[in-house]
Amino acid sequence: MASPNSTFTELVTTTFRKHRKDIKDNVSKNNALYRRMMAKGMTRNEDGGLSIVEPLDYAANSTYLRYSGYDVLNVSASDVLSAAEFQWRQVAINVTASGQELRLNSGESKIISLVKSRIKNAQRTFKNNFSGDIYGDGTLPNQINGLQALVADAGTGTVGGIDSSTWTFWQNKVQSAAAPLQGGGAIVVSATTMESLMLPLWLALTRGDDQPDLVVMDNNYYTFFEASQTSLKRYTDSNSASGGFVSLKYKKADVIFDGGSGIPANHAYFLNTDYINMVQHPDADLTVMDQMQPYNQDAVVIPILWMGNMTISNRSLQGVQKA
Numbered sequence: 136m137a138s139p140n141s142t143f144t145e146l147v148t149t150t151f152r153k154h155r156k157d158i159k160d161n162v163s164k165n166n167a168l169y170r171r172m173m174a175k176g177m178t179r180n181e182d183g184g185l186s187i188v189e190p191l192d193y194a195a196n197s198t199y200l201r202y203s204g205y206d207v208l209n210v211s212a213s214d215v216l217s218a219a220e221f222q223w224r225q226v227a228i229n230v231t232a233s234g235q236e237l238r239l240n241s242g243e244s245k246i247i248s249l250v251k252s253r254i255k256n257a258q259r260t261f262k263n264n265f266s267g268d269i270y271g272d273g274t275l276p277n278q279i280n281g282l283q284a285l286v287a288d289a290g291t292g293t294v295g296g297i298d299s300s301t302w303t304f305w306q307n308k309v310q311s312a313a314a315p316l317q318g319g320g321a322i323v324v325s326a327t328t329m330e331s332l333m334l335p336l337w338l339a340l341t342r343g344d345d346q347p348d349l350v351v352m353d354n355n356y357y358t359f360f361e362a363s364q365t366s367l368k369r370y371t372d373s374n375s376a377s378g379g380f381v382s383l384k385y386k387k388a389d390v391i392f393d394g395g396s397g398i399p400a401n402h403a404y405f406l407n408t409d410y411i412n413m414v415q416h417p418d419a420d421l422t423v424m425d426q427m428q429p430y431n432q433d434a435v436v437i438p439i440l441w442m443g444n445m446t447i448s449n450r451s452l453q454g455v456q457k458a
């Protein structure tokens with residue numbers, strides 16, 4: 136007969152591997168940005184390298200030339216591509232049980248119940264913390280680059296190894312109610328002024344058909360925006376790319392309330408998600424590791440590992456609106 140330890144380990148391993156996709160789905164149900172990245176295929180595996188490299192496309196090709204007949208063509212080198220370099224970040228969550236718990240739950244139904252409760256707790260913990268990290272500023276030890284780092288309140292900062300104070304193409308747009316893009320004095324954000332702040336930012340982020348496709352807002356800004364649309368509300372289909380989130384439309388972008396995910400207060404992010412990726416290592420993509428037993432404890436520990444980062448390849452087409 137298998138020991139409680141081996142039964143617990145086998146059940147955790149098989150159950151968690153079976154439901155690994157469900158965990159990501161749970162994160163996406165709790166975070167509009169991650170949902171959009173998954174829907175657009177902007178998540179990918181990378182299986183090595185000292186860092187994650189994102190190629191950039193930030194400048195026009197200088198060889199464009201109007202010519203006639205035998206005019207000499209411009210064949211000079213045109214360096215339009217560079218790369219941002221993002222460090223690997225790691226997350227671990229452990230499913231544990233003490234020897235006492237395992238022995239007290241050694242019956243089949245009881246140990247199955249114990250495994251279910253531990254896995255449910257691990258799923259909920261990962262979902263809540265990872266969703267918060269997606270909106271974080273990346274300053275906590277080993278934290279991924281969250282949206283507050285990639286689309287910064289100041290518009291500047293060093294992201295992906297590129298100092299945007301030196302390389303201004305790498306700055307995101309900022310619409311501040313205290314100092315509006317369109318000039319003039321400070322604006323008090325309200326339902327009547329909300330769109331006067333949104334339009335200049337949307338225009339600054341539009342480059343032909345390259346324009347924001349997702350606007351995520353905190354409670355306050357979404358309340359103002361919805362109130363401003365009293366007679367014009369256009370709700371999107373919950374089965375569309377918004378993935379079940381209740382959302383309105385601004386131009387062609389889905390406007391989604393994402394206040395429960397860790398988005399800072401009085402913020403709206405205008406995102407072109409074609410340039411935002413979630414990268415993970417296939418060997419540590421919520422991967423269940425072998426059981427470990429501490430030498431000085433009567434317990435079982437089963438680590439579950441994730442390794443990757445959130446990356447961006449064009450900051451200039453991303454914007455933040457803030458007070």
